[in-house]
Amino acid sequence: MGYYSDKYEAVIGLEVHAQLLTKTKLFCADPVFFGAAPNTQISPISLAYPGTLPKLNEAAIELAVRLGLACGCEIEERNYFARKHYFYPDLPKGYQISQHTTPICKGGTVSISTSAGERDVQLNRIHLEEDAGKSIHDLYDDYSAIDYNRAGVPLVEIVTEPDMHNGEEAAAYLTELRELVRQLGVCDGNMEEGSLRCDANISIRPIGSKELGTKAEVKNLNSIRFLKKAIDYEVQRMIDLVESGETVKQETRSFDAATETTFSIRTKEDANDYRYFNDPDLPAFVVMEDFKQRVKAALPELPKERKTRLIQQYQLNVKDATRLASEKPWMDYFEAGVKAGASPQQMANWMLGLIRSYLNEQEAGIENLSLTPLLLSQLIALIEDGSVSHTVAVQQLFPLLVKDGGEPRALAVSLNLIQERNTDTLSQLVEEVLDRMPEKVQEYKKGKKGLIGLFVGEVMKLSKGKADPKMLNQLIADKLKS
Numbered sequence: 001m002g003y004y005s006d007k008y009e010a011v012i013g014l015e016v017h018a019q020l021l022t023k024t025k026l027f028c029a030d031p032v033f034f035g036a037a038p039n040t041q042i043s044p045i046s047l048a049y050p051g052t053l054p055k056l057n058e059a060a061i062e063l064a065v066r067l068g069l070a071c072g073c074e075i076e077e078r079n080y081f082a083r084k085h086y087f088y089p090d091l092p093k094g095y096q097i098s099q100h101t102t103p104i105c106k107g108g109t110v111s112i113s114t115s116a117g118e119r120d121v122q123l124n125r126i127h128l129e130e131d132a133g134k135s136i137h138d139l140y141d142d143y144s145a146i147d148y149n150r151a152g153v154p155l156v157e158i159v160t161e162p163d164m165h166n167g168e169e170a171a172a173y174l175t176e177l178r179e180l181v182r183q184l185g186v187c188d189g190n191m192e193e194g195s196l197r198c199d200a201n202i203s204i205r206p207i208g209s210k211e212l213g214t215k216a217e218v219k220n221l222n223s224i225r226f227l228k229k230a231i232d233y234e235v236q237r238m239i240d241l242v243e244s245g246e247t248v249k250q251e252t253r254s255f256d257a258a259t260e261t262t263f264s265i266r267t268k269e270d271a272n273d274y275r276y277f278n279d280p281d282l283p284a285f286v287v288m289e290d291f292k293q294r295v296k297a298a299l300p301e302l303p304k305e306r307k308t309r310l311i312q313q314y315q316l317n318v319k320d321a322t323r324l325a326s327e328k329p330w331m332d333y334f335e336a337g338v339k340a341g342a343s344p345q346q347m348a349n350w351m352l353g354l355i356r357s358y359l360n361e362q363e364a365g366i367e368n369l370s371l372t373p374l375l376l377s378q379l380i381a382l383i384e385d386g387s388v389s390h391t392v393a394v395q396q397l398f399p400l401l402v403k404d405g406g407e408p409r410a411l412a413v414s415l416n417l418i419q420e421r422n423t424d425t426l427s428q429l430v431e432e433v434l435d436r437m438p439e440k441v442q443e444y445k446k447g448k449k450g451l452i453g454l455f456v457g458e459v460m461k462l463s464k465g466k467a468d469p470k471m472l473n474q475l476i477a478d479k480l481k482s
């Protein structure tokens with residue numbers, strides 16, 4: 001069954017550009033610095049003055065290899081840079097230095113989690129290239145302005161196979177990828193500032209068909225929400241076209257955030273001819289085995305490994321493990337709580353239930369929660385040892401603790417919420433209630449066992465809601481046996 005229709009399947013491949021967190025540009029020592037005044041982070045090299053030559057920045061290679069290894073890619077040993085020619089004012093050389101026949105990383109996967117479950121999205125390649133400058137068309141009435149600060153900033157382009165089938169999957173992929181590049185220190189992942197940019201290639205085909213349909217490419221989606229909206233809109237547009245007997249044109253489109261629709265910016269009559277050839281100014285560079293091993297050894301624990309550990313070490317189910325593993329601060333919070341004594345499953349339940357919805361509401365991160373892992377473990381302990389009921393913990397203590405922090409037991413005491421668990425006290429209350437309703441007691445003894453709820457309720461009232469309901473049930477049942 002299709003996600004959008006029972007006749008057509010959507011096919012999506014993403015191209016993501018990520019600016020690498022190097023100090024300097026890919027082929028010269030100009031600083032890489034976002035937000036600097038226009039045309040201050042430039043030199044004759046990034047402006048392509050005659051006679052200047054590029055010199056490769058090793059830090060960029062290391063970051064690309066780091067990302068490739070984290071995605072399980074094969075790393076190309078012998079790499080060439082190619083010139084990709086096109087004319088554009090923000091491209092001073094008249095060509096972009098990119099990789100063409102030898103992308104530094106090949107294959108690999110990114111694991112995603114959607115409402116349909118867990119799966120791996122197949123990557124085609126990750127290659128290194130330089131960014132272009134920026135044309136600014138809305139600053140002056142009669143001119144366009146150009147800022148060359150970005151020219152030559154190192155990028156990796158991460159290209160997937162046409163392997164996704166709806167907007168939700170694409171959004172999950174981009175979320176995972178953004179998290180991954182951040183954790184690896186490869187890119188800051190900031191989509192608003194343009195350090196992570198996404199183009200979506202979209203087509204449809206009849207369900208069951210293996211051939212790819214004609215695609216449209218929606219350029220420069222600068223948020224994950226827009227990516228999903230653009231795909232949903234585009235797929236529906238294509239289905240409507242085909243259903244009304246028309247064909248999908250191969251074209252480049254843009255997303256209009258105001259109307260949440262896409263519009264055509266150019267149709268691709270022919271494939272672009274970029275006249276690629278290896279850049280004669282740059283010799284091949286070789287990724288040595290020991291370099292690769294060094295980068296590999298320094299990789300942090302990745303979401304996939306965290307997930308495995310959550311399942312094996314803490315016996316969580318796959319769903320909980322996936323959700324906790326996807327962001328490192330969540331994993332850290334979880335492990336700190338378990339270390340402080342909470343049971344892993346209780347930690348997971350609280351975090352993925354109440355805490356998650358609270359944080360979503362507040363649009364806040366778990367790092368800044370006043371209810372620290374230690375305090376949450378204390379709250380869980382209060383429930384486990386019967387000091388407070390689960391309901392009291394959820395409805396009364398939790399809302400105060402997430403707002404202001406504080407020690408759970410002290411708070412429960414100060415609010416007079418500690419459950420009455422003294423057998424003598426509870427027995428007295430039980431007797432008082434049973435004495436008051438002799439007929440009901442007789443009915444119960446004759447077999448109307450459902451009346452126990454009434455007795456519990458009455459004793460609860462008498463205790464002002466503080467009796468431990470479990471103990472109460474037991475006490476009443478025992479008393480009525482004799």
Ligand code: ADP
Pocket residue numbers: 011012013014015124159160161162163201202203212213214215
């Ligand atoms: P182009 O040369 O137009 O950039 P590529 O073959 O390099 O095309 O693919 C670019 C991206 O588009 C990749 O992510 C690829 O998976 C995706 N893609 C290619 N063909 C299709 C298609 N028919 N439908 C959806 N995505 C596609």
Ligand code: MG
Pocket residue numbers: 015217
């Ligand atoms: Mg493309």
